[in-house]
Amino acid sequence: MSGSDTRLRVAIIGAGNIAERVHASFYHMCSDTHLVGICDNRPEQAQLLATKYGCEAFDDVDTMLSTLRPDVVSVCSPNRFHYQHVLTALAAGCHVMCEKPPAMSPAEANEMRLAARKAKKVLAYDFHHRFALDVQLLREQVAAGTLGEVYVTTARALRRCGVPGWGVFTNKTLQGGGPLIDIGIHMLDAALFVLGFPAVKCVTAHSFQKLGTTKSNGQFGTWDPASYSVEDALFATLEFHNGGILRLETSFALNIPEQSIMNVQFCGDKAGATMFPAHIYQDDAGQLVTLMQRETADDLRHARSMAAFIDHVKGSPVALAEAEQGYEIQRLVQAIYDAAEQGVTVAL
Template sequence: MNKKLKVGIVGGGGIARGVHIPNYLKHSDKVEVIAVTDIVKETAEDCAEMFSIPHAFTDYKEMFRKCDLDAVSVCTPNKFHAEAAITALEEGCHVLCEKPPAINVAEATAMANAAKENNKILTYGFHFRFSPEVRTLKRFTDAGDLGEIYAASIQAVRRRGIPGWGVFTNKELQGGGPLIDIGVHMLDAALYLMDYPEPESVFGATYQKIGNRKGVGLMGDWDWQNFSIEDMARGMIRFKNGATIMLETAFAANVEKDDVMNVSLMGDEGGADVFPLKIYKEIHESLIDISPAYLPKKGYHELELESFINECLTGEESLSSPEQGIIIQKIINGFYESARIGEAVKIEDSEKASKL
């Protein structure tokens, strides 16, 4: 394919300006960002001016009518992911949609169906998969060096890291708080390293203890008076193969460190912590810790966008699939449903809840 990939951006806010557009522009020999759309006219126009993008719109349907696009980045609040992605797929575009896939399982499933029906790429912004730690450990897990991975623990915890910008504390627009925003990153990394097993049940609890009152903000001042999400979520996921994951995620918690993002895996032949990467084995009657002497330093987001560009141009398989998007959405919805009713839920039963 000799022509350049023509890209449109849906949502001209922070993630588009800080991640998607700059990394597309690093590949100007392969990519042209020709349009940006945002429901706020000034945001669309400012974004277009900032990056010398030729066209700015307030309606992405108008963008599709007036611009010949090959691919789209969906960078909107979570509530609008599904409609924007499905429209783009039906217009013949490949789609990189920011995480999480959607608000509920029905939307994630509809997105996957649209990708299949239109024979287009749909992939999600799980950029931690592109970290050198995850990519290195994946080679070990694929080779069987950890054996059967039957247990994992996840942490995505901030001491006072409630975002003071955007709509991160608005449940209607985001669908939830730290679980659906930062916890989902570590959950995806764990599932990816475990070959995405099918979930069976979830037991979860959510808390709103700190975010709904005024306090110290390490990521800006948040709107505590309109704080409608959880500030912490904890629980366990059980899979059909018998494996379990313990999950803990928080925007605000009374802990020592400002920010902890980690996945720990336990298999019958070895275990590992991912961030930083260390592998634990029993070899020749000795307990051995293995750490890499060197890991590449290229940015996770840069590698993510580079991969998406190559997928669009060559047709190679995406690292993140629509089917995996459905699985992770089932777990998220199941977690919130369990927290709502106060008991464990079967994943199949939790899918009946169309809203979080």
């Protein structure tokens, strides 16, 4: 902050799709923030966004942080770089909003969590679906017991042919995996949030690489099947210590009739619920009875996630997808990949 300008000075690392679509546009319109710099290892990409938002462009993270001394940093680089960019930003005294997934491994996410604690800075992850009013409503109702004991949850993040045609999403070395770490993680997080993060006992999983290496174009453009190195579909079952199970189904490519499904269904012994839009229902002698319903799913969830982060940085006790939970999610993602790759049940 400088002079009479009390706005938080913000810088962004990684000037790609999510930086432009969510982070830069949010900081630009938020009255509490002033976007001062954008960094990308592709200088022309940093310049493109910096020109659009009237801030400085950099191609080196350290130079940007030492020159601008921002209060807040958004990390929007590919997964492989989250760890190093988050640690660098925390060491420079910044609060950090990092894109999901937190990192490439639980060990990295653990270090990031400890570094934030030591620096006494906020480290939040952009698990934005939990900020949807639908998800918040279901969390309240599950906590209030409206569904009774929730014993089966099905989380789906499925695309018929939606391999991302931009970025490095098909590169295991830079991304850590395919649909599980990219989109499945979103529905896993939202489902666990609604359930109140019950302790996981063990995980089994199966992953497939059938279509990403043979097809080359779809809903989100084209990709190179020869260098496709991530799973294209994965199915996991999480067993909770409370006796319940969560089934996770996720794909970039899978022969299903729907183009895309991003939703979660909860089955309790008193009622069931669907997440998007929030709908709570039960059976009455064979008839479906609605107990609660939102007409349409909340589409402001991404802005709400960003606003919660800034409010929290400013001192409001707003709940976040914070570093501790990010670490837990990363442990589960690793357990699911280990279970799939080794064909074993992984205990947590």
